Amino acid sequence: MEYILGVDGGGTKSLAVLARETGEVVATFQKGPANFQQIGEAGLQSLAEEILQEAERSGGIRRDEIVLFVLGLAGVGRRDDHRRAEEALSRVNFSGRILLTTDAYIALMGAFESRPGIIVIAGTGSICFGLDEEGELYRSGGWGYLLGDEGSGYFIGHQAILAALKDFDGRGEKTxxxxxxxxxxxxxxxxxxxxxxxxxxxxxxxxxxxxxxxLVFECAADGDDVAEQIVELAGKELARMVHAVGKRMKKLGEPLEVAYVGSVFKQKHVLLPVMKVFLSDHYSELDIHEPSFEPAPGAIILGLKELGKAITLEVLENLRTTYRAP
Amino acid sequence: MEYILGVDGGGTKSLAVLARETGEVVATFQKGPANFQQIGEAGLQSLAEEILQEAERSGGIRRDEIVLFVLGLAGVGRRDDHRRAEEALSRVNFSGRILLTTDAYIALMGAFESRPGIIVIAGTGSICFGLDEEGELYRSGGWGYLLGDEGSGYFIGHQAILAALKDFDGRGEKTxxxxxxxxxxxxxxxxxxxxxxxxxxxxxxxxxxxxxxxLVFECAADGDDVAEQIVELAGKELARMVHAVGKRMKKLGEPLEVAYVGSVFKQKHVLLPVMKVFLSDHYSELDIHEPSFEPAPGAIILGLKELGKAITLEVLENLRTTYRAP
Incomplete structure (x- = not known):
């Protein structure tokens, strides 16, 4: 039997999925952090080794049954970092193919089941990625709390503090x-x-x-004007990030699929309407939804594509029914 | 002869002025930093002692000829800090009166020769203070680079970086x-x-x-729209700080005197027109100018007032012709 091993490697943990070429998941497990900026070459090499061992153990397979090892890692976006990470992985005791990409790429693969689309992420920080028909990746935002993160939880909380201080010193409205x-x-x-x-x-x-x-969403719900303005602004900023990517993907006037992720979207009933008002004019159809799959099964979808397998409804159904987050 | 000793105590240095009750300056000199948050009780006590000694030496006088020692210090704005600083000063070997106040207060005293007015400061950071007829102090802005400093050099540079990144990622105009x-x-x-x-x-x-x-002012002068918008916004933010203080001083519809200080006002030919457009509607007369005196001679003016001396044109003329920044 031939297997694909997929990894979603983030700053706090890595999630691994071992699946058959039919999309059927045989094992999922967690390992330590995988951000290449933090763990470096040696760290990545030993993490990959550990993941392969655990795949053998949990999946009850031999390493040489894995035909493709897909790693979607944080911190390998820049060409030079990518090259160094690939070199580190080439030293791992593994004879199959290795496919190294970013965590953003597998998130997009999962969110849209390999179709083109835009994913907008708003937790503590915010960032937006798009993938077009040619597999080209686009990005906006994500410059961190000092230089951006517009529409994120930090952005919303920060705006609230500024507004409260401006109420205090007389520059702003009462709130x-x-x-x-x-x-x-x-x-x-x-x-x-x-x-x-x-x-x-x-x-x-x-x-x-x-x-x-x-708290800001609560104050807005309680009818506070200033809080409402902040929530409205956050929604607009998130829409702006999507639109910036959409324009560069040349999707203006075309249908657009957008997936949203992150704690800020717990308030989707507030944010999505604002985003839709801002975006609807620019695209012929707008479909905003949660991601179809998480990034880790997204790595499996990418692997299947890479192996030349059609991403059929059956394969996706297999993946959906057998995948459970570890 | 009776003397007043005035000190402008900032975060990097203290400036001291020894003057006669006629306003005539007999000595000026510099000492170390005086921010109470940094130097603490012991530091303040020994700094005050040092300043008194230097006044005796440079002025060729005895300590008991100083009737009033005025200290305008950074970091004593809060009641509790002020009380602790006063206690530290009470331990200094000095039998005359001590008047402790903030650096903002003596800056206002200097800027308007003891008249009410508003001073707006924009260097790396920004802050605004006002003093009314009753000697009450008002403040807006100055919450630092993470929470404010609107209209400051940091604000202008930060906005420029955000705009450049938004040009790069497709969210903003080309600039x-x-x-x-x-x-x-x-x-x-x-x-x-x-x-x-x-x-x-x-x-x-x-x-x-x-x-x-x-650089941002240069780009604006070269006709860059985005840079122009940033400069315009900085001017408006500075005006908003002034207006917030003006409202609380109940100066709406009355004449208003504003003094400006700090490196950002090297571009006053750009900033003052923007500020005037924003402020003119709210006040019956608007007089925006450089401070008449620096904060250190402002401490002398405050001292003269405190001693019940009239701040006559003659006294001010004496101060103007004899004061040279050390």
Whole structure:
């Protein structure tokens, strides 16, 4: 029997899937972090070795039954990093083919079952990727909290703090964000947030600021104008990221498929309408949905394509019914 | 003879002025940093002692000839810090009166020769202070680069980087800021600025970002739309800070005097017109000018007021002709 081994390698963990060429999953498991910027050449080599061993053990197979090992890794987007990561993988004790790509690429493969489309991710940070008919990858946003992350949880929480401080110093409208943020962080006055944000210890950092996003959605639901404006702006910023990629993919006036991922989209009933208003004018049809598959089974779909297998409904059905996140 | 000793105590140095009650300056000199958050109680006590000794030496006077020692310090704005700083000063070997206030207060005293007015400061960061007829102090902005500093050099440089990245990823208009920033930092592509901003070593930090401001003004002068919008926005943000203070000082519909300070105002021919357009509607007269005096002689003006002396044209003329920044 011939097997494909797929890996979604992120900053905190790697998810691995071992599947038959029919799409049937025989094993899934987790290993340690895989971001190439963090683990480097030696780390990647030993991680790949570990994953192969675990695939043999969990799948009850021999390593030489794996015809294709697909790795979608964070931190290999740049050409030079990609080359170094490939070199590290060439030293692994494995005789089959290795396909190295980015975590974004397998996320797109999973989200659209290998069709072209755009994925927009908004958790603590935000980023947007698109894949066109030719397999070309496009990207917008994702420049991090100091240079972007528009529409993300950090963006929403940060805007809320700015608005509360502007209410305090007279530059902005009155907003219930101010007392709500004060009680969220147990502050006597909103101005006391300032030393906490710049502090080295016990500081209010990126994650804590992003953690304000649900509070901002609540204030908006309670009818606070300022909070509503922030939510509206976040939706628009996410739509702008999608549109920037759509334009470069030359999808203007064509149908567009968009998948959304990340904690901010727990509020999809608020965000999707804003995004649709912004995007509908530019595309003949707009289909915004959750990803069909997670990135790890996306690596299997990519592998099947790479092996020249048709991505039939049957194959996808097999994958859907047998895959469970580890 | 009776003397006043005034100090402008900032984060990098303190400037001291020894003057007669006629406004005539007899000595000026520099000492070390005076930000209370940095130097603490012991540091402040020994700095004050040092300044008194130097005043005796440079002025050729005895310490007991100083009737009032005015200190305008950074980092004593909060009540608790102010109380601790006063306690530290009470331990100094000095029998005259001590008047402790903020650096903002003496800056306002200097800028308007003790009249009410608003001072707007835009260097690397930005902040705005106002002083009303009753001597009450108001403030807006100044929340630092992560939470504000609107209209500052950092704000202008940061907006320029965001715009260049949005040009790059398709979200924004084309702008010459992109190639100009690339060559300014010697980058192959603007996206290479991202790791440099987040880097621990050899990073592009706050100061370097603020250092882009002159380049942004240049691009605006060369007719770049995006740069023009940033400059316009900076002017508006500075005006908003002034207006927030003006409203709380209840100056709406009244005449308003505004002084500007800081490196960003090297471009006053660009910024002042924008600020005037925004502010003129709200005040019956608008007088925007450079400060009459620097903060250090401002401490002397405050001291004279405190001693019940009239701030006559003659006193101001004496101060103007005899004060030279040390």
């Amino acid at each position: 219930i964000l101010r007392p709500r943020i004060e009680s969220h962080f147990d502050l006597t006055s909103i101005e006391d947030i300032v030393p906490r944000v710049y502090a080295k210890e016990n500081s209010i950092g990126k994650e804590e600021i992003a953690g304000l996003a649900p | 010459i800021l992109r190639p100009r920033i690339e060559s300014h930092f010697d980058l192959t592509s603007i996206e290479d600025i991202v790791p440099r901003v987040y880097a621990k070593e050899n990073s592009i930090g706050k100061e370097e970002i603020a250092g882009l401001a002159p």
